[in-house]
Amino acid sequence: EAGVTQFPSHSVIEKGQTVTLRCDPISGHDNLYWYRRVMGKEIKFLLHFVKESKQDESGMPNNRFLAERTGGTYSTLKVQPAELEDSGVYFCASSLQGAKGTEAFFGQGTRLTVV
Amino acid sequence: GENVEQHPSTLSVQEGDSAVIKCTYSDSASNYFPWYKQELGKRPQLIIDIRSNVGEKKDQRIAVTLNKTAKHFSLHITETQPEDSAVYFCAAVRDTNKLIFGTGTLLAVQP
Numbered sequence: 001e002a003g004v005t006q007f008p009s010h011s012v013i014e015k016g017q018t019v020t021l022r023c024d025p026i027s028g029h030d031n032l033y034w035y036r037r038v039m040g041k042e043i044k045f046l047l048h049f050v051k052e053s054k055q056d057e058s059g060m061p062n063n064r065f066l067a068e069r070t071g072g073t074y075s076t077l078k079v080q081p082a083e084l085e086d087s088g089v090y091f092c093a094s095s096l097q098g099a100k101g102t103e104a105f106f107g108q109g110t111r112l113t114v115v
Numbered sequence: 116g117e118n119v120e121q122h123p124s125t126l127s128v129q130e131g132d133s134a135v136i137k138c139t140y141s142d143s144a145s146n147y148f149p150w151y152k153q154e155l156g157k158r159p160q161l162i163i164d165i166r167s168n169v170g171e172k173k174d175q176r177i178a179v180t181l182n183k184t185a186k187h188f189s190l191h192i193t194e195t196q197p198e199d200s201a202v203y204f205c206a207a208v209r210d211t212n213k214l215i216f217g218t219g220t221l222l223a224v225q226p
Contacts, residue, residue, distance in 0.1 A: 004158075033213065042119070043159070043204060043216040056213060058116075091159070093214075103149075104214060106158045 002026070004107035006092050012113045018080040021110045025074070025094030031055075032075050033095075033104065034067060038088040046090075049075060061086075082114045117142040119207050121217025129225050134195050136220045138205035139187040145207040148181060148188050149214070154201045162203075163190070195224045 005024045013019050025032045034046040046065070047057040051072035060067070064083070069075040079086050089111050093104040118141040128134050140148075149164035165172045165179045165188065172179050176195075181188040192199055202221050206214040 031212070035214075035216075040218075042121075042218045043214075045213045045215065048213050059213075103161050103164075106151075106160070108156075108158045 004092055004094050004105050006090075006107035006110050008110060009108065010111045010113075012115060013082055015084055015114055016081045018078065019082055019112060021077045021079075021090055021092075021112070023075045023077070023092030023094075023107060025092070026105055029094035029096055029105075030072070031095045031097070031104075032069060033093040034075070034077055035091040035093065036088050037091065037109075038085075043091060046077075079112075082112075084114050087112055087114045117145060117207055117209060117215040119205060119215050119217040121205050121220060123220060124218065125221045125223070127223045127225060128195050130195060130197060132195055134190075134192045134199070134222055134224075136190045136203055136205070136222070137187060138189070138207075138217050139185075140207040140215075141186070142207070142209055143183075143186065145209045145215075147208040148179070149206050149208070150179060150190050151204045151206065151216075152201045153204065153219075159204060192222075195222075197224050197226050200224045 007022045032049040035043045037043045045059040048055045049069045066078045089109040091109045092107045095104040096102045121138045146167040151159040152162045153159040176193045178191040202219045205217040
């Protein structure tokens with residue numbers, strides 16, 4: 001069974017540019033999460049989809065971040081325009097019944113560097 | 116909202132020794148506490164979890180304890196091996212269904 005996959009694995013962009021991260025959850029997992037880890041800090045929640053609907057986007061830093069999950073399958077996270085403080089590792093996770101019901105499976109992350 | 120503190124940030128032990136990582140949480144409504152292990156360059160993976168109606172859970176060399184009154188939980192690894200070297204994250208979940216993570220502990224097991 002394929003796990004959660006993220007693309008790209010690394011991205012280096014200049015300040016002001018746009019970057020789009022993609023996450024393919026495990027097939028059949030309605031719950032999809034985006035997290036971010038800034039160097040040395042906690043893995044911080046960004047948002048939670050249930051199918052195509054945003055269940056909780058309280059962790060999104062600001063309106064430069066836009067997440068979508070059209071059709072309830074894969075998800076994209078776009079950062080536009082990118083700032084230096086957006087650098088970090090962006091993780092996607094999926095679960096069958098939500099984080100407190102069943103295990104959340106993580107992707108390998110996208111390391112974003114804004115220069 | 117929920118806040119999870121994790122200590123220590125780094126831990127170095129000799130192979131065969133035990134390692135203990137401690138976390139405290141702030142929201143008494145949190146009811147599920149998973150632990151994730153992230154090896155270098157790999158994805159975080161669940162290694163053990165505990166629910167609020169249980170005080171302790173063990174899986175081979177790994178155990179987790181939960182003290183609901185004090186709002187803290189701990190990961191215990193016995194007979195550590197070099198392959199246990201990784202970053203360990205604790206997390207707390209309540210009805211909001213999202214993981215709130217601690218800041219991570221870098222465990223180094225010296226052969």
